[in-house]
Amino acid sequence: MLPIGPAMKVTIYLNQDTSSKRGFLRDEILSFLREKGVGVGGATVLHPYAGFGSHGRLHKSDEGDVEGLHLPVMICFIETMEKTQSILPILQEMVTDGLIEAHPTEVLKSAKQEEKVIS
Known part of the structure; x- marks a missing residue:
């Protein structure tokens, strides 16, 4: 559990079809954030209805063609400043196509x- 007080909120913006060495980048990042030793307190993957990136092309979930497969994905987590600072360099290496933002929060x-337990 996160302690009460200052923390860092990180949001990573990707396309759901962005690939990595082992599959999709969103899955690789989520696995990394769950790893022992890294283990952030929790992370959420959000699949928005629509979005566009720096290229300006709109991608929507109700498009049936390849454009509909290129939807945006956001991965968000909040963690202590120290832990966030230690894993940000690794996340920056992992994200080869996307955007990472981080800002202080409380x-x-x-x-x-x-x-x-249900028995």
Whole structure:
């Protein structure tokens, strides 16, 4: 769980079809963020309905052709300043086509509900 106080919010913007050495870059980044030793507190992959990048071409989820496969994806996480600073250089190497932004934020509450065991 994140401690209350200063933190860093990171958002990575990619296309869902951006490839990496092992498959899709979004999956590789998510796996990296879950790795032991890196282990950020949590990350979310968002699939927007539509978007465009620096090229200006609009891509929408309801397009049936190849343009519809080139949709935007955002990966977001919040972590301590120290951990974020240690993993940002690796993320910058991983992202060969996209954008990474990071900005300071403040964690006001970090609560974790115990998992319910259903028997």
